[in-house]
Amino acid sequence: MATNLTMPQIKKSILIVGAGPGGYVTAIKAAQMGAKVSLIEADKVGGTCLNVGCIPTKALIHVSSTFSAIKEQSAKLGITVSGMDVDWAKAQQYKGSIVKTLVGGVEGLLKANGVAVYRGRGIVKDAHTIQVGSKTLTADCIILAVGSEPVRIPIPGADLPGVIDSTGTLALTEIPKSFVIIGGGVIGIEFASLFASLGTKCTIVEALPRILPPIDAEITRMVRADLEARGIAILTDARVESIEQAGASYTVHMNYQGQAQTVEGEKVLMCVGRRAMTQGIGLEEAGIVLNCGKVVTDDHFQTNVPGIYAIGDCNGKLMLAHAASAQGIAAVNHIMTGRDSYHAETVPSCIYLEPEVASVGRKEEELQEQGIAYRCGTFSLSGNGKALIEAGGKGMIKILADAKYGQILGVHIYGPRATDLIAAAAIAIRLEATVDEFTSTVWAHPTVGEALGEAAEAVFGNSIHWPPKKK
Structure with a gap:
């Protein structure tokens, strides 16, 4: 006799060790996909990035760059400034307020998504068990997101107070x-x-x-x-x-x-440099393979022990906060659906200078070493109106493209707003866009972004706002 009854869906459970940008993003994504999630953190939610890394550093860089811009450009811009100084204590308070706001926001998101947070050092016991103090937590899968710590050169004087x-x-x-x-x-x-x-x-x-x-x-x-x-x-x-x-x-x-x-x-x-924080948490005892302290994983970020994954700095693939987040989402997708979608070639690198540096995809040296035929287009930002206004025209954009089809392989930017502009380049590489598709895109004027289109034109020697190369 036919029946309309269906078997209830089995809810998977996941233990995540580490609440940095890898761990907390992974926890939220897993909860959104229906998993029962427990997140373990030995220190502060947000990890190195939010508390003592990316965010506080960029907050102080904002202070210093604002100070520098006013001091160096005010006279040229017709602005009169006197008695200018930096109150470092207030700058530190500003940094602290940004950190507090973001950490509080993450804690709120974890709670809103039903993620259970446990405070303490997580010790791996086996493929399904983590010990946190006196508590023993079990789950179907474990994701290690334990991050990294600064390295010190073992030389005389390295431990001096200054x-x-x-x-x-x-x-x-x-x-x-x-x-x-x-x-x-x-x-x-x-x-x-x-x-x-x-x-x-x-x-x-x-x-x-x-x-x-x-x-x-x-x-x-x-x-x-x-x-x-x-x-x-x-x-x-x-x-x-x-x-x-x-x-x-x-x-x-x-x-x-x-x-x-x-x-x-x-x-x-x-x-x-930095090293993975993998010592003393039971990894080797649990049979997990390490290479120079880094957790060895496959393309799905799964270790040699089925059911245990490692993402972010601790696997040593790419020590960037956004890479950790993307790897965590890929690991969760693999656990929940058997599929994932991590594209390492679209992970950008950013440096917060004045002006900024950002890059994504292949470097010219790589292409040369691998014997890949390519074309290169560069555009000086001294030919871009918005860059001239913001940074005196300092910087350049370089686009590397496949010689045969014009597919964009790498983009490198030195100039104002580089860390924002690189997102467009990452999407282009993800979509296997060609130089022709970049040049046929209409870029707003006046923006620094339109220089991306000029650099794409330069791949074939056709920049509008730069003299042609002498033949």
Whole structure:
């Protein structure tokens, strides 16, 4: 006899360890898809990004860039300013208010979506069990989103009180008179720019031949020239050997291009990279494979232990907050539907300088190394009206396209609003758009964005607002 009765749908349960931008976004998405979700956090909701990373750093960068813009451009713009100074204590209060608002917002979203939040250090016991203090939590699947922490070079003097990491830098109660910054990656460059704008004498010490190695080399050269023009000293091919305290300052000893050299600063910022926070949480005991401390995962972000996933900084694939969020959503989709949609080639990188840097997709050096035939179009922002108004025309846009079909492979921007504009480029790469589709798009005028269309025209040597190359 036929019946209308249907079997009830089985509700999956998911345990997420870590409430940073990977973990909390994953938790909300999983709850929206019908899972029973528990989120475990040892410290503060929002993780490094919201509390001691992306957000507080950008808040202080906004303070410094606003101060710098008024100080440097007011006379030219016909604005009279006198008695201008930075109240660092109030700047820190402003930073704190932004962080508090966002963290409170995340906590509210978790509650609104029915996510159970447990405070404490999560220890993995097996494929379905996490221990949090005296509580034992079980679920169908586990997602590790435990993040990363700053690395310190194991050299003499690395533990001196004035040698700080990015977290310590954000908590400074006074603006240092001088700063030695060990590491010319994104974090070091952003902090150098921030404090130089506030009057701090900054020296960047980088072991590699150039700063910002992941960024397009042509743009890196422009960034370096602009930073040096602002008084920031940049020492590349410089390996730090020791740090010693000298009264109220610190002396950094280094091998600079084969010669012994020293540089002094009131504070020393060590930002030579980050490492996954995977130690002491039971991963190896549970049989999870690690590689140099990073959790090994497949393309679905699943570990070698079925049912356990790892997203964000702890898997070492790409240490960016938005990458962690996207990976978490992909992992949840795989758990709930057996499918996912993560496209690593569309993950943009952003650097918050004046002006900004942003890139997505392939770099020119990559294409050359892999023997991929490509065409390159560049457009100087000195030919763009809005960029001229906002940043004196400083910067450029570079578009790399497949030589045969014109498919856009990479976009690199140095200029005002770069970190917003890069979204259009990411969508173009995701949709496999061609240069022709970019050039046939109508870009609003006057905007910095219309320079994307000009750079696309330049792929075939047809920029409207730039003289043609001499043949």
